[in-house]
Amino acid sequence: MYYLSWKALAVLAGGLALLALPTIGSAAPKTPNVVVIFCDDLGWGDLGCFGNPTIRTPHLDRMAAEGQKWTQFYVAAPVCTPSRAGLLTGRLPIRNGMTSDKRVVLFPNSGGGLPPEEVTLAELLKQKDYATGIFGKWHLGHLPQFLPTSQGFDTYFGIPYSNDMDRIGGPNYMGEVRKNPDFYPNFADYNVPLLRDEKVIERPADQNTITRRYTEEAVKFIRANKDRPFFVYLPHSMPHIPLFASEESRGKSKRGLYGDVIEEIDGSVGQVLATLRELDLEKNTLVVFTSDNGPWLSFETHGGSAGPLRAGKGTTFEGGQRVPTIFWWPETIEPGVVSELGSTLDMMATFAALTGAALPQDRKLDTYDLSPVLLGKGASPRKEMYYWTRASLHAVRSGPWKLHVKMREPVNYGRATKMEKPELYNVEHDISEAYNVASLHPEIVERLLAMIQDHEADIEPHEDMLAIPLKK
Numbered sequence: 361m362y363y364l365s366w367k368a369l370a371v372l373a374g375g376l377a378l379l380a381l382p383t384i385g386s387a388a389p390k391t392p393n394v395v396v397i398f399c400d401d402l403g404w405g406d407l408g409c410f411g412n413p414t415i416r417t418p419h420l421d422r423m424a425a426e427g428q429k430w431t432q433f434y435v436a437a438p439v440c441t442p443s444r445a446g447l448l449t450g451r452l453p454i455r456n457g458m459t460s461d462k463r464v465v466l467f468p469n470s471g472g473g474l475p476p477e478e479v480t481l482a483e484l485l486k487q488k489d490y491a492t493g494i495f496g497k498w499h500l501g502h503l504p505q506f507l508p509t510s511q512g513f514d515t516y517f518g519i520p521y522s523n524d525m526d527r528i529g530g531p532n533y534m535g536e537v538r539k540n541p542d543f544y545p546n547f548a549d550y551n552v553p554l555l556r557d558e559k560v561i562e563r564p565a566d567q568n569t570i571t572r573r574y575t576e577e578a579v580k581f582i583r584a585n586k587d588r589p590f591f592v593y594l595p596h597s598m599p600h601i602p603l604f605a606s607e608e609s610r611g612k613s614k615r616g617l618y619g620d621v622i623e624e625i626d627g628s629v630g631q632v633l634a635t636l637r638e639l640d641l642e643k644n645t646l647v648v649f650t651s652d653n654g655p656w657l658s659f660e661t662h663g664g665s666a667g668p669l670r671a672g673k674g675t676t677f678e679g680g681q682r683v684p685t686i687f688w689w690p691e692t693i694e695p696g697v698v699s700e701l702g703s704t705l706d707m708m709a710t711f712a713a714l715t716g717a718a719l720p721q722d723r724k725l726d727t728y729d730l731s732p733v734l735l736g737k738g739a740s741p742r743k744e745m746y747y748w749t750r751a752s753l754h755a756v757r758s759g760p761w762k763l764h765v766k767m768r769e770p771v772n773y774g775r776a777t778k779m780e781k782p783e784l785y786n787v788e789h790d791i792s793e794a795y796n797v798a799s800l801h802p803e804i805v806e807r808l809l810a811m812i813q814d815h816e817a818d819i820e821p822h823e824d825m826l827a828i829p830l831k832k
């Protein structure tokens with residue numbers, strides 16, 4: 361460069377500016393499409409890219425390689441209903457009534473649901489005129505006033521609660537699995553409805569094809585809305601038991617039926633991403649893949665794996681609330697493995713930041729904007745995680761430290777266990793929460809206890825919506 365005159369440099373710079381112009385033109389800020397793929401009871405250790413040795417997930421592995429794989433990412437609660445309430449509102453479920461000491465989740469005989477005044481991700485994006493569709497499990501109230509179409513979604517196709525509810529016959533699932541790990545259930549034993557918008561279109565829903573049909577509906581919606589911003593929420597009913605896979609997917613995986621189910625979901629992810637690529641939308645679409653809680657270990661080989669994490673669904677151990685998470689947005693997201701803290705609670709502030717939508721100002725939110733990490737511009741603003749379950753706080757994480765003040769049994773999530781003293785773990789050195797180091801760090805125990813006290817003082821519990829019975 362020493363040999364170039366200032367004039368030559370000016371010409372060169374001008375040329376570069378001209379070359380850059382068309383690029384700047386086409387990269388003019390366009391509101392990104394958003395796709396959230398949410399599995400049910402998928403464990404931290406159930407994907408190839410998270411270390412599973414026998415479940416093949418080539419599409420998710422590619423998605424992780426092209427995007428960001430988050431290794432310390434949490435859900436708001438270790439079971440379905442409250443976890444979904446946290447994802448969709450950016451608020452801890454204790455604030456919107458979607459957790460309870462009396463009931464774990466909503467059931468077909470529940471009369472409550474997510475309160476209509478809660479602002480969902482769909483309602484957030486409606487400010488920017490997004491087309492909004494949900495294809496899958498809702499589980500935030502099945503009565504008309506609580507359905508997705510009352511919470512900002514233009515359209516709904518799916519089973520409104522868990523796929524094991526409304527059981528009307530057949531054998532005991534667990535008993536059958538113990539006799540024969542290859543046991544395949546009959547969908548007619550579960551009288552769950554399939555809804556389009558507010559109408560039941562099939563009952564019992566044929567769950568053999570449920571993953572395939574959710575995917576087809578999502579893809580159709582993307583095609584129909586390719587020329588305007590859209591939000592697709594694809595909460596799979598699988599791999600929550602009873603496990604179902606379409607005929608083409610059965611008997612394929614080395615991991616048995618559970619592996620077939622996950623590999624079919626992987627194929628579904630492949631179809632969604634291929635559609636975005638085909639429509640030339642991949643550079644303007646953020647796709648997030650994650651799970652609502654950890655694996656349902658009570659169902660043995662029909663439940664998933666939390667990998668090296670302790671325990672699973674229903675507990676506030678890492679296996680219950682840390683979930684495998686991938687963000688994808690080619691040429692915008694800085695690819696890599698992220699070990700910063702993040703949560704499904706953070707989708708609210710992150711989507712607001714990326715789309716220019718305004719966050720609700722009249723209520724307390726528990727959400728952080730993760731876009732600096734996604735864009736490779738900075739660290740995660742989330743430095744702590746509060747582990748709530750059934751309307752009580754069981755643990756807190758601050759940086760690498762996690763303090764348990766209450767616990768449940770590690771597998772059957774029904775019973776609380778008595779703790780003599782709080783237990784402290786460094787979950788970055790000790791991923792399995794195996795070594796209690798409370799006696800070595802009394803000052804950290806004190807600091808985390810004070811955090812819990814401050815946090816609880818900031819919480820005003822909502823009326824218990826889960827406990828409202830269905831009116832006859």
Ligand code: MG
Binds near residue numbers: 400401440600652
């Ligand atoms: Mg679940």
